[in-house]
Amino acid sequence: MPKKKGQKKNIPRDFTINDSANAPKPVARVKKSTTEVTWDQIADDDLDIVEEINEDGTKNFVYKKKRNNSKCEDNIDDRPGNVYPEIIWYWISQFIKPDDIGNFAGINRATYFITRCESFWRGIYRRYCEKHPKLPVKLQIDTFRAYGLRQRVIRALYHTHDVFIKKVAQQAAQDSKPHDLVKRRCVSVWYCKGAAHWSIYFKLKKMQATESVQSHDFFEELGRIDANPEENTQVLQVNCQHFYEVPPLMGMTLSSVSVVLSQGFRHHRLHLGFNTGSHNVSKDILPECTVVLDKVVNIFVFDWWHPKYPHFDNNLPINVVDEESLPVLKKDFFATRDADL
Structure with a gap:
């Protein structure tokens, strides 16, 4: 029936199934409001069914206007609470662990x-x-x-x-997870000969979605206490019984990692796949360059804060990119040897 102007809708005290079936909105979540209106004052889309509890304990369901959250949201600065001077937080900071x-x-x-x-x-x-x-x-x-x-x-x-x-x-005490290094960019590779094995290091940096080069004033850069050239960088250390030559990998992205048992079942064999660019990293794309390290004794992954992370120096900032920090390879890697002719 059409609504008549000035006529109020009386909601019965006992809420029936018919009221729910013919309600303009499903009764799912009860919202509180303070403004009670009539049918002729607002449209159906602006109505909401609200449960009210009377003084005698009985419940009553009424139609009320929805609350406009965009206008009624409290400003954070206007919320009740105590605002302490910064000097208070400064003194408290001296006791923070x-x-x-x-x-x-x-x-x-x-x-x-x-x-x-x-x-x-x-x-x-x-x-x-x-x-x-x-x-x-x-x-x-x-x-x-x-x-x-x-x-x-x-x-x-x-x-x-x-x-x-x-x-x-x-x-x-836990096993290292070299598989978590996938999609990181290789920054540098170097070797170290120990007493009983060779250690091969791969420095890998996490690729950001948007990398921008910011130019800072030199004196402003000197005052940056949060400067950390090694941030988002991890080092993969592989200890092998023998030396293995690794091709130039700087700038390439680690696309696959596989650890299997080597022949004799005493050691492991590590397969590292690399591709040029992060867009080529996928399970369906074969790696452009594969590094195979056999007779692997153990594998470690170190974050920049780890005590065994190889920090070579802590120099002041210079005008070089991080890929040029330490690209160490064998000195005669690109030299042609007589035995290869």
């Missing part, structure tokens, strides 16, 4: 900016790292240098802080 820094930085903007200050990381270093007997000499921080301070303190904590030391020990 290294494993709670992430939670402290997520409280508000003030705590986040405190964790980006040079004084904060020098305080962490002074409380947990300075004069520690297990701190390596290369991680001892001088007084005047700020570049890369954050990453040096984090690396030092993995030598001195008990929580981080236990984390490294737990990872050492």
Whole structure:
């Protein structure tokens, strides 16, 4: 029946199945509102069925206007709460443990900016790292240098802080996962001869969706405490009984990893597939270059903060890209030998 102007819709106190069947909207989620209107004032799409509880405990269902969330959302700054001065958070930051820094930085903007200050990381270093007997000499921080301070303190904590030391020990007890390195770009490859085996290192960097080269002022760059050239980079260390030559792989993307038992079932054989460009990384595309390392004794994967990650130097920023950091190969790799003629 058409609605008559000025006529109000009376909703019975006892809610029946017929009311649900003929309701303009399905009764799925009850929403609260404060404005009660009549049928002739709003359209059907603006109605919602709301459950109300009377003083005697009985329930009543009424049609009410929907709440406009876009207009009624409270501003974050207008919400009730206490706003403390930044100096309070600064004093609290002096009692934050290294494993709670992430939670402290997520409280508000003030705590986040405190964790980006040079004084904060020098305080962490002074409380947990300075004069520690297990701190390596290369991680001892001088007084005047700020570049890369954050990453040096984090690396030092993995030598001195008990929580981080236990984390490294737990990872050492687990098997390394070289398969997680797929789709990373090879930055450099180098070798190291040990007492009983050869170690081959592959430095692989995670490819970002959008990589942009930002130019900073030199003096501004010197003050970056969050500078970390090794961020998003991992090193794959493969220990073999014999030496294996590896072709130039810089700039190529690791597309496949396979670990199988070698002949004799005493060691493993590692297959690494590489392709040019991330768009060629797929299960259906064969690798353009395959590296096979036989008689593998063990395999390790190290993050930049790991104590065994091969940090060669911690120099100040220079105008070179990371692919040129250390492209180490055999000196005579490209030389033609008489035996090959």
